[in-house]
Amino acid sequence: MNFQEIIEVRRDGRRHSESELRVLADGAASGEIPDYQLAAWLMAAYLRPLDDQETAWLTQAMADSGERVDLTGLPKPWFDKHSTGGVGDKTTIIVLPILAACGMTVFKMSGRGLGTTGGTLDKLESVPGFRMDLGIAELKAQAKQIGLAVTGQTPNLAPADKALYALRDVTGTVESIPLLVSSILSKKIAGGAETILLDVKSGSGGFMRTAEGALDLARALARTAKACGLNCRLALTDMSQPLGSVGNAIEIGESLTILRNEASLDGEMRVRESCLELAGLSLASVKLAPGVREGREIAEAALGSGKALAKARDWFAAQGGSIDAELPMAPVQRSVAAGKDGWIAEIDAESVGVSVIAMGGGRKTKNDTIDPSVGVRVHVAVGSAVRQGESLFTICAGSDAMADRTEKSLRDAVVLSDLPVEKRPVVLQVF
Amino acid sequence: MNFQEIIEVRRDGRRHSESELRVLADGAASGEIPDYQLAAWLMAAYLRPLDDQETAWLTQAMADSGERVDLTGLPKPWFDKHSTGGVGDKTTIIVLPILAACGMTVFKMSGRGLGTTGGTLDKLESVPGFRMDLGIAELKAQAKQIGLAVTGQTPNLAPADKALYALRDVTGTVESIPLLVSSILSKKIAGGAETILLDVKSGSGGFMRTAEGALDLARALARTAKACGLNCRLALTDMSQPLGSVGNAIEIGESLTILRNEASLDGEMRVRESCLELAGLSLASVKLAPGVREGREIAEAALGSGKALAKARDWFAAQGGSIDAELPMAPVQRSVAAGKDGWIAEIDAESVGVSVIAMGGGRKTKNDTIDPSVGVRVHVAVGSAVRQGESLFTICAGSDAMADRTEKSLRDAVVLSDLPVEKRPVVLQVF
Numbered sequence: 001m002n003f004q005e006i007i008e009v010r011r012d013g014r015r016h017s018e019s020e021l022r023v024l025a026d027g028a029a030s031g032e033i034p035d036y037q038l039a040a041w042l043m044a045a046y047l048r049p050l051d052d053q054e055t056a057w058l059t060q061a062m063a064d065s066g067e068r069v070d071l072t073g074l075p076k077p078w079f080d081k082h083s084t085g086g087v088g089d090k091t092t093i094i095v096l097p098i099l100a101a102c103g104m105t106v107f108k109m110s111g112r113g114l115g116t117t118g119g120t121l122d123k124l125e126s127v128p129g130f131r132m133d134l135g136i137a138e139l140k141a142q143a144k145q146i147g148l149a150v151t152g153q154t155p156n157l158a159p160a161d162k163a164l165y166a167l168r169d170v171t172g173t174v175e176s177i178p179l180l181v182s183s184i185l186s187k188k189i190a191g192g193a194e195t196i197l198l199d200v201k202s203g204s205g206g207f208m209r210t211a212e213g214a215l216d217l218a219r220a221l222a223r224t225a226k227a228c229g230l231n232c233r234l235a236l237t238d239m240s241q242p243l244g245s246v247g248n249a250i251e252i253g254e255s256l257t258i259l260r261n262e263a264s265l266d267g268e269m270r271v272r273e274s275c276l277e278l279a280g281l282s283l284a285s286v287k288l289a290p291g292v293r294e295g296r297e298i299a300e301a302a303l304g305s306g307k308a309l310a311k312a313r314d315w316f317a318a319q320g321g322s323i324d325a326e327l328p329m330a331p332v333q334r335s336v337a338a339g340k341d342g343w344i345a346e347i348d349a350e351s352v353g354v355s356v357i358a359m360g361g362g363r364k365t366k367n368d369t370i371d372p373s374v375g376v377r378v379h380v381a382v383g384s385a386v387r388q389g390e391s392l393f394t395i396c397a398g399s400d401a402m403a404d405r406t407e408k409s410l411r412d413a414v415v416l417s418d419l420p421v422e423k424r425p426v427v428l429q430v431f
Numbered sequence: 432m433n434f435q436e437i438i439e440v441r442r443d444g445r446r447h448s449e450s451e452l453r454v455l456a457d458g459a460a461s462g463e464i465p466d467y468q469l470a471a472w473l474m475a476a477y478l479r480p481l482d483d484q485e486t487a488w489l490t491q492a493m494a495d496s497g498e499r500v501d502l503t504g505l506p507k508p509w510f511d512k513h514s515t516g517g518v519g520d521k522t523t524i525i526v527l528p529i530l531a532a533c534g535m536t537v538f539k540m541s542g543r544g545l546g547t548t549g550g551t552l553d554k555l556e557s558v559p560g561f562r563m564d565l566g567i568a569e570l571k572a573q574a575k576q577i578g579l580a581v582t583g584q585t586p587n588l589a590p591a592d593k594a595l596y597a598l599r600d601v602t603g604t605v606e607s608i609p610l611l612v613s614s615i616l617s618k619k620i621a622g623g624a625e626t627i628l629l630d631v632k633s634g635s636g637g638f639m640r641t642a643e644g645a646l647d648l649a650r651a652l653a654r655t656a657k658a659c660g661l662n663c664r665l666a667l668t669d670m671s672q673p674l675g676s677v678g679n680a681i682e683i684g685e686s687l688t689i690l691r692n693e694a695s696l697d698g699e700m701r702v703r704e705s706c707l708e709l710a711g712l713s714l715a716s717v718k719l720a721p722g723v724r725e726g727r728e729i730a731e732a733a734l735g736s737g738k739a740l741a742k743a744r745d746w747f748a749a750q751g752g753s754i755d756a757e758l759p760m761a762p763v764q765r766s767v768a769a770g771k772d773g774w775i776a777e778i779d780a781e782s783v784g785v786s787v788i789a790m791g792g793g794r795k796t797k798n799d800t801i802d803p804s805v806g807v808r809v810h811v812a813v814g815s816a817v818r819q820g821e822s823l824f825t826i827c828a829g830s831d832a833m834a835d836r837t838e839k840s841l842r843d844a845v846v847l848s849d850l851p852v853e854k855r856p857v858v859l860q861v862f
Contacts, residue, residue, distance in 0.1 A: 007603040011477065039467035040602035043474035046442065171471035172438040
């Protein structure tokens with residue numbers, strides 16, 4: 001079949017056949033379909049969105065476009081977790097050891113960060129010695145032994161998605177729900193998952209800016225996951241304020257604080273809360289708990305008993321790192337204090353994310369290198385009561401000039417109210 | 432301005448600024464905007480059509496994207512003619528000498544044929560010695576002296592259109608009226624025209640299949656031409672049956688028969704009728720006649736007096752050819768006769784065009800070479816009364832096998848009715 005005819009089907013809003021979508025995915029993966037034809041199809045798909053059946057077919061076709069990871073030998077159910085990403089989102093690093101401590105086995109492929117949404121790989125690489133170059137066989141053996149392993153995506157995992165995503169990024173066609181759904185789920189399926197937990201974030205620091213958009217995406221993910229035979233649970237979580245501290249090494253430090261069950265600051269408590277809910281949902285999804293509430297209690301017990309920390313210790317060691325390693329620390333540490341008594345009414349997640357990128361702590365484009373040592377420790381959250389002079393943030397910067405700029409951005413990102421402000425739930429909805 | 436933002440403006444159906452469309456045209460012309468971004472914009476523009484103001488801005492920006500032909504020194508008004516193309520459309524070759532004989536000066540750039548719509552250049556090149564490689568200065572001198580000159584487009588004429596058209600052709604975005612309009616008019620403006628005659632054809636042998644589509648295109652052309660400051664007249668003409676004979680050398684022969692005022696067959700008379708209407712409209716448009724009817728009478732007189740033929744003689748000679756030259760003739764000539772008495776109810780233009788391409792008389796793709804000698808002489812038209820055994824067509828083919836295939840196609844393309852069928856007007860509407 002001529003790809004131009006496939007473009008015309010989409011353009012005219014007719015329904016694609018499964019075989020048309022396989023031609024698309026295979027042609028995108030092999031490079032046989034030129035970029036300009038893929039780009040035309042993508043814009044047509046943006047403006048004439050795929051229906052649920054088409055989305056499921058495209059997801060499967062993209063999953064089949066490269067190699068599939070075979071998790072045979074690992075205990076079932078084969079579980080994976082995905083977050084749409086957000087400023088300070090480090091939940092994978094905390095949730096995975098909790099789940100392993102509760103008897104699950106998780107073999108996870110993670111991505112790198114781009115823009116204000118960080119990447120788990122980048123965070124783990126800030127741990128001295130942490131290896132992301134282990135082979136699939138080694139990692140499977142590790143997961144079998146200690147219950148978890150994390151690596152980057154193999155180069156040939158869902159190559160159709162890789163090709164289409166690169167084009168979407170430069171043709172204004174990223175924000176299409178069916179295209180987002182097939183991109184997310186195809187990689188999970190190709191990675192071997194059968195049960196997945198999806199964390200869909202909404203707010204200025206996440207991909208979906210509005211709660212409505214995030215809910216639409218979550219519902220579409222749930223429908224397509226079901227159509228593709230996945231057991232899927234979803235959490236809709238808040239990303240209007242940063243999820244705790246931001247910056248690669250800083251986030252590893254905060255994760256370990258929570259795994260040590262030493263969280264105390266409002267920022268840390270919010271991260272902890274998010275992780276316990278996600279862990280509870282995960283445990284319920286694989287029937288290790290009768291429901292989310294019970295799952296959450298089991299997860300909290302794993303934090304309290306030190307079992308989750310022990311799993312993190314084993315995990316870091318298995319991949320060449322150590323939870324006791326000294327993490328990179330930026331030369332300038334500057335506290336940003338409240339100018340008056342009051343309540344935190346807002347901390348704009350996007351602004352915080354952008355200021356960390358500006359310090360070199362994130363990527364503007366794919367080829368940027370990251371300084372893992374810089375970032376912003378976020379001590380408070382919306383609803384925190386603060387006293388004049390109390391530290392809201394600690395900026396970790398490469399220079400005083402950099403700290404000056406960041407301090408200015410942070411002061412603009414925060415709204416302090418004279419009247420009490422309610423704390424906002426971090427998990428908005430689970431389903 | 433980032434081109435991705437320009438894509439997003441189109442995608443979201445917002446209005447482009449003039450400067451955005453200049454960025455598009457200049458970036459397409461220079462190659463600075465990658466094809467995949469142009470393709471995404473084109474699909475967005477197909478699905479979210481440009482409004483009239485945007486279309487006019489794009490037209491001017493594309494006209495300005497390369498060199499402009501300067502007709503200074505030629506008498507005004509600077510006139511050009513454009514046809515949307517059709518099977519057997521040879522009107523330029525007849526109308527131009529008529530107009531020159533009536534006192535007009537026409538400097539025209541023509542295109543090559545692609546698909547079933549032939550190109551004036553290809554037709555003229557079937558005349559032995561006819562030169563298309565003369566320089567602009569020589570051609571201007573020729574036009575000044577004898578009133579007409581025809582050449583191919585200079586390589587740098589509206590290069591933005593060249594780049595966008597090549598992409599539209601392979602991304603399912605050809606049939607967008609604003610994109611068609613800007614493509615047609617930008618080349619005319621860059622070619623120096625101030626007054627233009629547009630021949631918009633409708634029917635299976637033309638670009639617009641339906642009369643409604645052709646009318647929409649004609650109206651959009653008229654609006655944009657006006658917005659760009661062009662004096663523009665339009666004819667909507669029928670292309671449901673071939674416009675006389677088809678094939679490059681055959682069409683030159685038919686053109687000369689009409690210029691000699693020797694047309695007699697129904698097919699030839701239809702071509703003659705079309706040319707007289709177009710010439711009349713042209714003469715009226717430049718005020719050499721008070722109205723179309725009077726213009727038509729002046730044109731007919733130029734045919735009758737031999738003045739038009741004399742202009743054609745001068746023209747062919749000026750460009751290295753001769754109206755008396757022996758034209759290439761295919762080795763096999765086969766008459767296709769009517770199987771019974773009756774009236775011609777249909778001759779499907781597209782089928783005739785496709786069968787001539789199949790004989791090598793047209794291009795399927797841009798790089799195909801053309802055999803100028805093959806084609807189909809069409810003796811009849813819809814409404815012609817025919818007797819059993821009377822010749823409807825003469826096939827001019829390279830071989831008997833080729834003639835066999837063409838004969839079969841032609842028999843399928845013709846419907847013969849037992850009841851009288853009315854002749855169809857060739858010019859449907861002028862405005």
